[in-house]
Amino acid sequence: MTRLWHRENPSLFENEKRAVETYFPDLSFTVVGDFVHVRGTFPIRFEGQVLDNYSVDLQLARDHPKSLPVVQEVGGRIPRHADRHIISSDGTACVLLPDERWRVWPPGTPLLNFLTGPVHSFFLAQSLVERGDPWPFGQWSHGAMGLVEFYSELLGTKDIRMIARYLDYLASKEIKGHWPCPCHTGRRLRDCHMKLLLDLRSKISRKDATNSVNMIKNSGLLTT
């Protein structure tokens, strides 16, 4: 069982709490059972003005900051609908695609950066969508197709089978230079895309890659 981060590392807890509560005076840390929650009013700030506010509840993962917090809008303002990127059953806000985390909230960076980065982007976008604007930063398609879109951009290919092969290698415990390259040129990995794969393996966790490849394989996209 994962040890609880805030008990194992109280100084990290204090640092995260101080940074967040200083920057966002209307957010506060609360420990409920095994989980740390960050609750309160989240402001959309711009040039010193507060343009909008959302009532939020962030549940930090048991292994924080390794796993992503669960973000919920609890004011009932955003419809619990897939089109608004809210899971209808539990109200979880899907602020980012986990495989993209390294770009928007790299592991090891403070929770404050998660709030001022992806969470801010998400609620700012919600404010505009609510007023009839399109998603200002775009959106990934739901489910496996969104993963395919993300990896298509990342790898520069629309070949879903090739994307799945790359993901298999990202999910693998280790990769060997003599393995065939997932790009299917027939070359060995060490003579082809080894560098790219090592770079991606340093950015995308095995857990996320495993979840993604399983979702793509179970979606039926590989048979179309």
Place this chain on the structure above:
Amino acid sequence: MSANDYLYDILASQALGDESDEVQALQKHRADVEKLLCDHFKGSSPTIRYAGSKAKCTMNRESYDLDIICYFASGDTSAGDTLQNIYESTRGALGKKYLVEQKGSALRLKSCDPQTLGVDFHIDVVPGRFTDNSKADAYLYQPAEEKQRLKTNLGVHLNHVKDSGVIDAIRLAKLWKVRNGLPIRTFVLELAVIKLLKGKTKKDISEQMEHFWTELRDNSADLTVEDPANPNGNDLSKELDHNLKSQLASAAKRTLAQIDSFGWAAVFGDAEQKEKAEKVQLLRRAASVVVTPAKPWLP
């Protein structure tokens, strides 16, 4: 309500009087900037004046900046011998109280307070040096340009706009630029409006605007503008390139079609929706400065 009444309502809703909170805040910063520069360049008395939309009376609430010139006398070397020295020493003086960013010939002021770090005050300070004792023409430093010295004349620019007879059309065109996200420099847009509405100053405002958009739609490829203060030395052709002209023509075509199909409110919105429009505009601006946005997803 007639089209003209509607457009004047829009202009009234965009007006920024001297008593408005926005202008009061800008004026306070202006006083701070003036004191900062005068204290720094003791023994010198640079000419510090409003320029830009504040001086031209073309300011709109939805998108405004304050331009302040800081010109040194032609023989005054207290800020440095060269234009680059003047630019850098002015930057150093302003840097005592502001986060200063280079923006062409201008220096943009932002907050350096840790609580509001980087908040944009919408103030540009333009350092320069008068060419002679008449204090009319001035030279500016252009750090990013091949030709680093640009001759200009604030008085000529101000009079060109103020005497144009089409200030209301300029303000509406500026609003149209912002609402349509058109990447045209305001200075170039002002010159284009004045040129295209030459001989139309007696027309109603709605006729002026329709003429302006019709010209952009049909003849933008041939449109050229010139700097009235330096027609030969300041080449504005690169500011109005083929790509931008195409964008202007498309936006003008869309605007004229909107007026035709849905009326003027489709272009600038209902006057009573002003507050909503302002909020959306601010939200859009906030979105436009997000450096690394996250796209939402759903498993």
